[in-house]
Amino acid sequence: MVGREPNSVSGKERVMRGLLIGLAIIGVVAIGLVAGGFLRTIPSMMTAARVRRVLDGTTPVQDFPITLADGTTTSLYAECSSADDVIVSFVSTGCGQCLEEMHTLSAGVPHKTGMRVTYLPITSEPQSMLNKYRTSTNHPYAIGWVSDAVFSSFGIEEVPQLVVVGSNHRVIRQLLQSLPNRVTSFL
Numbered sequence: 001m002v003g004r005e006p007n008s009v010s011g012k013e014r015v016m017r018g019l020l021i022g023l024a025i026i027g028v029v030a031i032g033l034v035a036g037g038f039l040r041t042i043p044s045m046m047t048a049a050r051v052r053r054v055l056d057g058t059t060p061v062q063d064f065p066i067t068l069a070d071g072t073t074t075s076l077y078a079e080c081s082s083a084d085d086v087i088v089s090f091v092s093t094g095c096g097q098c099l100e101e102m103h104t105l106s107a108g109v110p111h112k113t114g115m116r117v118t119y120l121p122i123t124s125e126p127q128s129m130l131n132k133y134r135t136s137t138n139h140p141y142a143i144g145w146v147s148d149a150v151f152s153s154f155g156i157e158e159v160p161q162l163v164v165v166g167s168n169h170r171v172i173r174q175l176l177q178s179l180p181n182r183v184t185s186f187l
Contacts, residue, residue: 048155050153051155054171055155055171055174056171057170057171057172060168061076061154061169061171062153063075063169064076064146064147064149065146066079066120066122066145066146067146068144069142069143069144076088076120076165079120080165080166082116083115083116083117083167084115084116084117084166085116085117085118085164085166085172086117086120087105087119087120087163088120088122088154088162088163088164088165089101089102089105089119089120089121089160089161089162090122090151090154090156090159090160090161090163091121091122091123091143091159092123092125092159092160093125093133093143095159097159098159101160101162105121106119120144121143122143122144122145122150123144123145124145124147124148124151130143130145161174
């Protein structure tokens with residue numbers, strides 16, 4: 001300790017302190033990244049849990065606006081108020097199975113069940129694609145437009161899929177990846 005002030009730090013000690021501080025910073029950053037990744041998954045876990053509660057009928061479906069072909073709007077709750085059940089059909093205008101399903105359902109659902117049933121095919125495709133479909137085909141099916149968030153709220157990733165919503169705004173039944181031959185047995 002000759003020539004050193006009592007509170008001075010040697011070069012070795014400075015290097016060691018620097019390494020310890022560096023390791024502490026790396027540890028804090030690593031913990032932050034892990035925690036951040038976990039925190040980012042919490043909303044998706046909450047969304048998945050909400051979708052499950054909606055689809056099993058525990059939680060009412062949230063109302064959503066639907067833009068019709070003539071530019072007017074309606075909503076799921078408005079449709080539910082005028083029917084015993086609303087069959088919500090998630091479709092795409094370029095899907096052959098969707099068109100078959102729309103034909104099957106629009107032709108026979110209200111007559112077979114004896115109930116007041118509203119058939120509601122919806123899509124989240126861009127408005128331009130929906131308008132092109134409306135003007136280029138002679139299919140009589142009125143497809144409503146909804147936002148992507150509506151498809152997400154039901155957990156819809158592929159079409160066609162059906163969900164029956166009762167007048168109490170709760171899901172009664174669901175048929176994922178519906179096909180026309182399964183639709184009639186579904187009802």
